[in-house]
Amino acid sequence: MASMTMTRKPLFATFLLRSPMAALLTVGLLVAAAILVPLSNQLLPPGSAFHVPTHVVSLLGKYLCYALLALSVDLIWGYCGILSLGHGAFFALGGYAMGMHLMRQIGPRGVYRDPILPDFMVFLNWKELPWYWHGFDSFPFALLMTVLVPGLLAFVFGWFAFRSRVTGVYLSIITQAMTFALLLAFFRNDMGFGGNNGMTDFKELLGFNLQASSTRVALFSISALVLAAAYLLCRWIIASRLGRVLIAVRDAESRVRFLGYKVEFYKLFVFTLSGMLAGLAGALYVPQVGIINPSEFSPANSIEVVIWVAVGGRGSLHGAILGALLVNFAKSYFTSALPDAWLYMLGALFIAVTLFLPRGIIGAMPNFPGMAKGWRSLRTPPGVEERAP
Amino acid sequence: MRAYSLRRFITAMALAVAALSPSFVCAQDAAPSADAPVAVEAAPTPDAPPSYEALVLQLGNGGFDDKIKAVETLTATGDARSILVLQAMMDGNLYMHESQVFIAESGARDAKLRNALSNADAGVTAATASRVTVNNRLRGILRSALGALTLFSPDPALRANGAAALFRSRPPEMAEPLAAALAKETDPAAKREMEHTLAAIRVTGAGDEAQRIAAAAALGNYADPETRAILTGLLTGDLSPGLRATVTSSLSKVEGKLAFWGVINNVFQGVSLGSVLLLAAIGLAITFGVMGVINMAHGEMIMIGAYTTYMVQELFRAYLPGLVDWSIVLSVPAAFLLTGAIGVAIERGVIRFLYGRALETLLATWGISLILQQAVRTIFGPTNREVATPSWMSGAWEVVGGLTLTYNRIAIVIFSLVVLGMIALLMRHSTFGLHMRAVTQNRRMASSLGIRTGAVDALTFGLGSGIAGIAGVALSQISNVSPNLGQSFIIDSFMVVVFGGVGNLWGTLVGAFSLGLVNKFLEPYAGAVLGKIFVLVAIILFIQKRPRGLFALKGRSVEA
Numbered sequence: 001m002a003s004m005t006m007t008r009k010p011l012f013a014t015f016l017l018r019s020p021m022a023a024l025l026t027v028g029l030l031v032a033a034a035i036l037v038p039l040s041n042q043l044l045p046p047g048s049a050f051h052v053p054t055h056v057v058s059l060l061g062k063y064l065c066y067a068l069l070a071l072s073v074d075l076i077w078g079y080c081g082i083l084s085l086g087h088g089a090f091f092a093l094g095g096y097a098m099g100m101h102l103m104r105q106i107g108p109r110g111v112y113r114d115p116i117l118p119d120f121m122v123f124l125n126w127k128e129l130p131w132y133w134h135g136f137d138s139f140p141f142a143l144l145m146t147v148l149v150p151g152l153l154a155f156v157f158g159w160f161a162f163r164s165r166v167t168g169v170y171l172s173i174i175t176q177a178m179t180f181a182l183l184l185a186f187f188r189n190d191m192g193f194g195g196n197n198g199m200t201d202f203k204e205l206l207g208f209n210l211q212a213s214s215t216r217v218a219l220f221s222i223s224a225l226v227l228a229a230a231y232l233l234c235r236w237i238i239a240s241r242l243g244r245v246l247i248a249v250r251d252a253e254s255r256v257r258f259l260g261y262k263v264e265f266y267k268l269f270v271f272t273l274s275g276m277l278a279g280l281a282g283a284l285y286v287p288q289v290g291i292i293n294p295s296e297f298s299p300a301n302s303i304e305v306v307i308w309v310a311v312g313g314r315g316s317l318h319g320a321i322l323g324a325l326l327v328n329f330a331k332s333y334f335t336s337a338l339p340d341a342w343l344y345m346l347g348a349l350f351i352a353v354t355l356f357l358p359r360g361i362i363g364a365m366p367n368f369p370g371m372a373k374g375w376r377s378l379r380t381p382p383g384v385e386e387r388a389p
Numbered sequence: 390m391r392a393y394s395l396r397r398f399i400t401a402m403a404l405a406v407a408a409l410s411p412s413f414v415c416a417q418d419a420a421p422s423a424d425a426p427v428a429v430e431a432a433p434t435p436d437a438p439p440s441y442e443a444l445v446l447q448l449g450n451g452g453f454d455d456k457i458k459a460v461e462t463l464t465a466t467g468d469a470r471s472i473l474v475l476q477a478m479m480d481g482n483l484y485m486h487e488s489q490v491f492i493a494e495s496g497a498r499d500a501k502l503r504n505a506l507s508n509a510d511a512g513v514t515a516a517t518a519s520r521v522t523v524n525n526r527l528r529g530i531l532r533s534a535l536g537a538l539t540l541f542s543p544d545p546a547l548r549a550n551g552a553a554a555l556f557r558s559r560p561p562e563m564a565e566p567l568a569a570a571l572a573k574e575t576d577p578a579a580k581r582e583m584e585h586t587l588a589a590i591r592v593t594g595a596g597d598e599a600q601r602i603a604a605a606a607a608l609g610n611y612a613d614p615e616t617r618a619i620l621t622g623l624l625t626g627d628l629s630p631g632l633r634a635t636v637t638s639s640l641s642k643v644e645g646k647l648a649f650w651g652v653i654n655n656v657f658q659g660v661s662l663g664s665v666l667l668l669a670a671i672g673l674a675i676t677f678g679v680m681g682v683i684n685m686a687h688g689e690m691i692m693i694g695a696y697t698t699y700m701v702q703e704l705f706r707a708y709l710p711g712l713v714d715w716s717i718v719l720s721v722p723a724a725f726l727l728t729g730a731i732g733v734a735i736e737r738g739v740i741r742f743l744y745g746r747a748l749e750t751l752l753a754t755w756g757i758s759l760i761l762q763q764a765v766r767t768i769f770g771p772t773n774r775e776v777a778t779p780s781w782m783s784g785a786w787e788v789v790g791g792l793t794l795t796y797n798r799i800a801i802v803i804f805s806l807v808v809l810g811m812i813a814l815l816m817r818h819s820t821f822g823l824h825m826r827a828v829t830q831n832r833r834m835a836s837s838l839g840i841r842t843g844a845v846d847a848l849t850f851g852l853g854s855g856i857a858g859i860a861g862v863a864l865s866q867i868s869n870v871s872p873n874l875g876q877s878f879i880i881d882s883f884m885v886v887v888f889g890g891v892g893n894l895w896g897t898l899v900g901a902f903s904l905g906l907v908n909k910f911l912e913p914y915a916g917a918v919l920g921k922i923f924v925l926v927a928i929i930l931f932i933q934k935r936p937r938g939l940f941a942l943k944g945r946s947v948e949a
Contacts, residue, residue, distance in 0.1 A: 083748045083751070085751075157929075160929070160930065160933045161932075161933065163933070164932075164933040164934070164936050165936055166932055166933065166936045167936075168747055168748070169677075169681070169683045169747050169748065169751060170887060170932065170936060170937075172683070172748065172751060173683065173883045173887055174887070174928070174929050174932055176880065176883070177880065177883070177884060177925045177928060177929055178925075178929060180880050180925060181921075181922045181925035181926055181929075184918050184921055184922050184925075185918075185919075185922050187918065188918055188919070299880065300876075303685075303752070303755050306752060307752065307756075310752060340763070340767065343759050343760070343762065343763035344759075344760055344763050344764075346756070346759055347755075347756040347757065347758070347759035347760035347763070348756065348760065349756065350752050350753055350755055350756025350757075350759070351739055351753045351756040351757065351760075353752075354743060354746075354749040354750075354752050354753040354756075355739065355742055355743070355753065358746075358749065
């Protein structure tokens with residue numbers, strides 16, 4: 001690894017905490033969206049200029065889930081220096097937990113009309129529900145699992161990784177191996193999660209028809225509110241003493257350890273929390289898109305999440321949200337308008353952002369009060385110093 | 390196994406036709422019934438046998454039962470001329486036209502027809518004649534007939550192949566001719582095959598007990614799944630105690646041998662997979678070792694190397710069609726130079742601005758990989774491109790009945806070791822290698838001593854990418870050449886590097902081969918996918934024990 005000299009720099013995150021403007025704006029916009037979009041969809045006539053069609057509401061809801069995923073990645077990468085290339089795994093696990101509940105809700109309305117077994121199990125000639133499917137007919141249990149399962153995986157994985165001080169690119173690569181292993185595992189029919197096809201054809205959630213526009217609008221509002229809440233939670237953590245230690249770990253891990261902090265516990269805490277948030281994002285995502293399959297585990301997906309954060313601004317919570325929304329909006333637009341060009345653009349975005357905008361769009365905005373920084377600090381990502389000449 | 394013996398059989402037949410047809414044609418030109426027939430001495434001679442000509446005509450004119458009778462009689466006469474006719478019948482190249490039997494020169498509709506008896510040009514094409522139909526039962530009979538006819542060929546290889554072909558169908562009536570052929574046989578390989586087939590026929594036959602026991606004992610000397618199937622099949626039936634004991638002991642002998650060759654086969658498969666991993670990972674290990682940079686575009690360099698092979702091959706096809714077998718030799722330097730140049734360009738254009746920021750480099754190179762993939766997709770299209778295996782690399786080496794090693798896999802194993810050896814020499818005995826090692830061990834100290842670390846970085850990155858390109862040349866032989874080629878190798882190469890440890894070629898070598906072997910040995914028990922999952926989980930756990938890999942660099946700069 002190239003040697004780095006550690007010089008004291010002002011904490012990047014402090015400006016955020018000193019400027020409640022950004023937080024107010026983020027939460028305000030999300031809450032406003034949670035209220036106004038449903039009103040517009042349900043009350044305004046379809047011809048109105050301010051009417052938001054249902055499919056757009058679902059699309060926006062999907063973006064908000066991605067934003068929550070980006071937030072969870074930013075929490076560990078931007079504030080603790082842990083680059084996970086496998087966060088899609090936590091997202092997908094949360095999604096699968098929710099998908100299992102939705103499958104159980106189908107009941108006898110499936111193609112094979114089996115009251116208990118989902119269609120794919122009947123198709124595979126299974127006679128009874130595997131043990132790990134029990135309990136998922138209850139919504140509170142399933143909801144608990146959408147955070148507990150990813151949280152547990154993150155805890156176990158982090159426990160091993162951080163205790164033995166696996167850091168940097170090594171950690172990134174084994175997170176990638178983790179999601180790749182899960183990808184392979186979920187492709188297997190024997191796992192009992194629908195194999196290649198995953199789970200789809202969901203009917204209803206808590207008795208509400210998933211195809212109804214009112215349900216879709218409600219899911220959107222819930223996503224927006226959950227995102228706002230998660231944002232506030234992350235902000236609160238970052239502002240606390242714990243958050244200060246996390247940022248210190250990011251900037252100079254060895255020094256923090258020498259000062260007597262148990263670095264691995266701090267990392268483990270924030271990694272597990274981040275995994276749970278990602279799981280929650282997946283749980284909100286599945287009812288809105290109507291399908292969950294193993295491709296969500298693919299390593300490429302997880303790397304894409306990182307670029308959302310990088311575009312918006314690593315080390316800035318609202319930046320992560322902004323980045324996820326912007327990149328996904330661009331993706332939706334260009335994959336339909338110029339399908340061949342999208343991968344070029346995404347690739348160029350990766351390169352351009354790392355080269356020219358290491359602090360993302362938020363970092364490039366010079367006008368936040370209390371921020372005085374020149375081009376040089378703009379070119380330097382948080383927590384990383386210039387290489388010794 | 391079935392596919393294998395079929396292949397062996399087809400080869401045998403092709404050889405038989407090639408070897409016999411000139412003499413056949415000459416003989417016909419001179420005198421059709423001269424010295425061409427090779428008599429099956431022990432074959433029972435039917436009273437007043439129909440003539441060869443009548444039998445050939447019967448092949449085309451009768452119903453299936455007549456045809457079968459004609460084939461059997463032809464086999465019994467042992468007339469070598471019938472090989473050509475029967476082979477044509479088997480291949481669907483036998484035609485009828487105006488009550489005469491003709492052989493088509495090829496399977497094409499406009500193939501020329503020649504009279505099967507006089508060899509005269511019929512003046513019509515296959516399209517105007519009607520094909521002699523063959524059903525599955527007849528095909529099986531034809532197969533053993535051809536096998537039996539070659540038993541008395543002057544070429545020992547053909548005799549061995551004929552016996553091997555008979556082994557597939559094991560017609561009981563062939564026991565007699567086989568025994569006769571065996572009595573005259575001097576070639577050890579042919580003798581072994583004949584004994585095998587004869588034992589397989591006799592052990593199931595209704596012969597006397599002593600003969601069956603001797604046959605069962607003889608079968609214990611062979612090691613192939615078919616023999617095992619015969620013996621297991623026998624055990625389910627009604628056997629005398631003496632025979633049962635012999636069959637059981639033979640079966641355990643066969644199974645022991647099969648298990649041994651199975652292990653050898655697994656080792657070879659593992660080494661073969663390991664050499665692929667090694668090729669894919671060496672370049673990555675070098676760049677990671679020297680620069681601390683994970684190059685996510687490494688897989689795309691492999692992919693570009695494979696496409697270079699394709700392009701060189703197409704150039705050869707267009708301009709030097711005679712040398713197309715050797716295009717792959719030129720592909721190696723071409724791929725090295727092309728991907729090496731791309732590597733240097735990436736280093737100078739992007740990576741050098743990101744030193745000290747390993748995680749950002751990872752993202753930027755991922756972006757590059759997306760662009761390269763899409764570029765190849767735009768230029769060559771999303772479908773697979775076909776890279777031909779040169780003739781000197783196709784085929785397989787048959788070690789024993791249960792084990793065949795394909796030449797292209799062997800070539801890749803050797804090639805990967807040669808590449809590794811050359812890299813090791815470069816690292817150890819060249820100035821560039823010295824500088825590279827110095828930068829790996831202590832960048833700042835190397836810089837202080839006057840090594841231009843920037844130039845070393847650029848060249849190292851070029852070298853790593855160039856080796857990936859060479860790996861692509863090799864992988865084009867065993868993998869689909871498509872824009873996604875690189876993606877399928879990248880995670881495996883990471884695993885090798887992380888497992889083996891960086892900055893150490895030994896680590897890469899040991900890492901690659903142990904991962905290959907473990908994968909292949911897990912496969913029979915866990916299945917390919919589950920085996921791979923186990924390996925990934927095992928590596929994740931292994932990293933906990935040795936966060937810097939199997940062969941970690943030691944020194945004060947490591948933790949920096």
